Amino acid sequence: MxxxxxxxxxxxxxxxxxxxxxxxxxxxxxxxxxxxxxxxxxxxxxxxxxxxxxxxxxxxxxxxxxxxxxxxxxxxxxxxxxxxxxxxYRVGTLVHASKELNVYTQMPTLFLSxxxxxxxxxxxxxxxxxxxxxxxxxxxxxxxxxxxxxxxxxxxxxxxxxxxxxxxxxxxxxxxxxxxxxxxxxxxxxxxxxxxxxxxxxxxxxxxxxxxxxxxxxxxxxxxxxxxxxxxxxxxxxxxxxxxxxxxxxxxxxxxxxxxxxxxxxxAVKQSRVWPVMIDDQAKPTNNTTYLLANDKFRDYRALLAQVAFTETAICLPGSVAAALGITEGDTIWAVTLFAEEKH
CATH class of the missing domain: 3.40.630.30 (Gcn5-related N-acetyltransferase (GNAT))
Known part of the structure; x- marks a missing residue:
């Protein structure tokens, strides 16, 4: 894993x-x-x-x-x-212009920033x-x-x-x-x-x-x-x-x-959601979507990829995935689809 x-x-x-x-x-x-x-x-x-x-x-x-x-x-x-x-460097523009000479130039320029x-x-x-x-x-x-x-x-x-x-x-x-x-x-x-x-x-x-x-x-x-x-x-x-x-x-x-x-x-920040965890080794993934999953433990942070099942109120994880994330049933985790075009 x-x-x-x-x-x-x-x-x-x-x-x-x-x-x-x-x-x-x-x-x-x-x-x-x-x-x-x-x-x-x-x-x-x-x-x-x-x-x-x-x-x-x-x-x-x-x-x-x-x-x-x-x-x-x-x-x-x-x-x-x-x-x-x-x-x-900030890529910017400097303008050089003379009305009398009818000259107008825009020069791309690098500004130390x-x-x-x-x-x-x-x-x-x-x-x-x-x-x-x-x-x-x-x-x-x-x-x-x-x-x-x-x-x-x-x-x-x-x-x-x-x-x-x-x-x-x-x-x-x-x-x-x-x-x-x-x-x-x-x-x-x-x-x-x-x-x-x-x-x-x-x-x-x-x-x-x-x-x-x-x-x-x-x-x-x-x-x-x-x-x-x-x-x-x-x-x-x-x-x-x-x-x-x-x-x-x-x-x-x-x-x-x-x-x-x-x-x-x-x-990933806007679309991520916190889910209560159910542990179920028999649950089949809700779809073929890959999810990015992470616990909410600051010092013991863990994250991984998995295909998972959902109920209306919980995310269902196999015991092996829950163990890898360092969580037990009833804990909460963060979840978001790995790719932008996929939504749960």
Whole structure:
């Protein structure tokens, strides 16, 4: 069975193995055991209510319980930019006009921005390539939405997700080569790694503060603005299907798009419902719809996918599913259809 659960300290080695498979561009999952261990400790303190809101974050594990193997990871940061500046580019327009010369031009421009400071963030999504099937990616991504639905008071009103930007098979980012390299004189992979381990001060020290004209960039760099890495396209599609949108903000290194939405507007949050549980091993699924199910236990959160039966007042679960969720008859769980086109 595939199940989502909170991270544990003993997951460090497995997470480190996943980090080694990510490649360039996943800045929030660096291949650095010291940094990963510190993050695990920080999120465990979050679940114990031992850190301030500015430091809070949640890290979820996708586990193959039959193999007892960690195969995926996803996360939520509660309030970005509160402990260190949060940078991105806002894609905007500057107008140049002269009535006397009868000249009027609109120039696409990149403005350095901290506009998302204080927002919550979906991040650190990575699934082992061997498990990219059977809706595992959907479970890994969307389980966070039911967690936010159950505990909305712990998050900002708006949520963002920075998508990995376009780079080629060699890890070369055309946006970085056309822009960032001129100011940092280091390879994209090195800048990406430094950001991932928290050394972000160099951004403020070296990045130009004035607007940058997009037309000055190479054609390849211009084409990369707002585009995702091919491996990230499925993750973007999942988030967009839940109501997140690109609103013109991109990463300052690779120009990957930032998606955003109000938490209350997310499809899985709006359509999810709390159901009392009946345990019945004989109950047949009401239909062929796959449901995302989650308990409402903060420190012992669990989520999984299942086809289930409903009565007018309850959800009927097999004993194995109830046990995996850590619930008994009479408890309540959150349920929502996995896909937007399906409704119960």
């Amino acid at each position: 595939m199940i989502i659960r909170p991270v544990q300290q003993e997951d460090l080695a497995a997470i480190s193995a996943l980090a080694a498979k990510t490649g360039v561009g996943v800045t929030s999952l660096p291949s650095n055991d010291e940094r990963l261990a510190a993050r695990i400790e920080r999120v465990l303190k979050t679940w114990r209510d031992e850190v301030t809101q500015a430091e809070q974050g949640y890290l979820f594990i996708l586990e193959d319980t039959e193999q007892k193997k960690v195969v995926g990871i996803s996360a939520i940061e509660v309030a970005v930019g509160r402990t260190e500046p949060w940078y991105n 901290n506009d998302h400071t204080g927002y919550s963030e979906l991040c650190t999504l990575f699934l082992d390539p061997d498990y990219r099937h059977s809706k595992n990616g959907q479970l890994l991504s969307k389980a966070r939405f039911l967690f936010m639905a159950a505990f909305q008071e712990r998050f900002a009103d708006k949520i963002i997700a920075e998508m990995r930007g376009f780079s080629d098979e060699a890890g070369r980012s055309p946006f970085w080569e056309s822009l960032g390299r001129h100011f940092f004189s280091i390879d994209f992979s090195e800048a990406d790694y430094l950001t991932g381990i928290g050394q972000k001060s160099f951004i403020a020290e070296l990045m130009p503060k004035h607007p940058l004209y997009v037309d000055f960039l190479s054609p390849e760099a211009r084409a990369a603005i707002g585009q995702v890495h091919p491996h990230t396209a499925p993750a973007r599609a999942i988030l967009e299907s839940e109501g997140m949108k690109y609103e013109g903000y991109v990463d300052i290194f690779d120009a990957g798009p930032t998606l955003e939405a109000y938490v209350s507007d997310l499809r």
